[in-house]
Amino acid sequence: MNHLPTGAALVAGVVGQPIHHSLSPFLHTAWLRQMGLNGVYAPFAPKDEHGFDRLILSCRSNGVKGLNITAPFKAQALALADTVSDTAKKAGSSNLLSFDEDGYVHADSTDGHGLIRAFELQAPDCDLSSAPVAILGAGGAARAVVAALLDKGCPEVRIINRTLARAEELVFAFQTGVTAFDLTQTERAFAGACAVINAASGGPHPPLDALPDTAAVMDMTYRPLKTAFLQSAEPRGLATVDGLNMLIEQARPSFQAFYGVEPWPGFDIRDLALRFLGEA
Structure with missing residues (x-):
């Protein structure tokens, strides 16, 4: 052909x-x-x-x-x-x-659809509607993720950003179901979360110690495939989802x-x- x-x-x-x-x-x-x-x-x-x-x-x-x-x-x-x-x-x-x-x-x-499907494929035991989900970053990529998670039935999306005011913009945009945290509040934002998603473009990543043992960790980038953020989840045995x-x-x-x-x-x-x- x-x-x-x-x-x-x-x-x-x-x-x-x-x-x-x-x-x-x-x-x-x-x-x-x-x-x-x-x-x-x-x-x-x-x-x-x-x-x-x-x-x-x-x-x-x-x-x-x-x-x-x-x-x-x-x-x-x-x-x-x-x-x-x-x-x-x-x-x-x-x-x-x-x-x-x-x-x-x-x-x-279709960004949100892609993220939900990636979790279904790589972390099928992670029920995104069962518990809060934490997102690192508050840019355009994060907003599409928030919309998809809320449509999926996530009870709370926690936005963690270096600048709290930027995270609060997403709280205002969605009105309900979204809360804002700065980097000093990461431990509180991770507590009880079923997943954490890195939608930030760079910067140091917070430790994952406060995440439950059943949580899944995702990085939206795919170059490299196994980012430093995903590698930090390995000692805990947490499920990982990559950006590819x-x-x-x-x-x-x-x-x-x-x-x-x-x-x-x-x-x-x-x-x-x-x-x-x-x-x-």
Whole structure:
């Protein structure tokens, strides 16, 4: 079967700045080739917000099926859309823009779906609706996670951030079910939690001593796959969830939105990605 794209190829892509590190083109292209689909998935790297505006305007009329959006354009993507899903509204950002034949843009968010699925795959005994979940970081990534956890039935989401005021912004955004802590209150925030999720971009990580023995620990990054944060959970024997499964699972509904079919579940895309990353 010819896997090379033709002039009738369905075109989609990913947008970010920088974008060279993104694994999304690898994932989507692997699915396209494995399924023998006539499609293309390309990276785009507008220099700034103005460049992103022009890219979206162009995509409204050039036949592009859709775009995945990553930092720093997720909030801007939401603002530029004509229609917005309830999930994206709650997340306060969009990582998925779809374009219809008339040029209208629909915004959605699959980040939360990806996170929930990653827990189901790697920490199936962790019931995210059974106890509080602690999140390190209060940026855009954290907000999408909060929305997903509350939809899942989590009784309390505890935001831990260096700047308390930033964590309190999420409390205000969701009104109920969210509490804020600074780094000096980490032990109290971890107490009784069924999971802790690192959504922070950097900085030293707090000790996990206050977590219950049954808790699961997740890091949203996938480079490296086993981060220092996940390694700190190993002496406790805590279940760990890495960012690669989250990336793969958030990509699946995007692929369906772009190309009209679900990726074939029997294809081990994670193993292929691990080998590509040199983690196999």
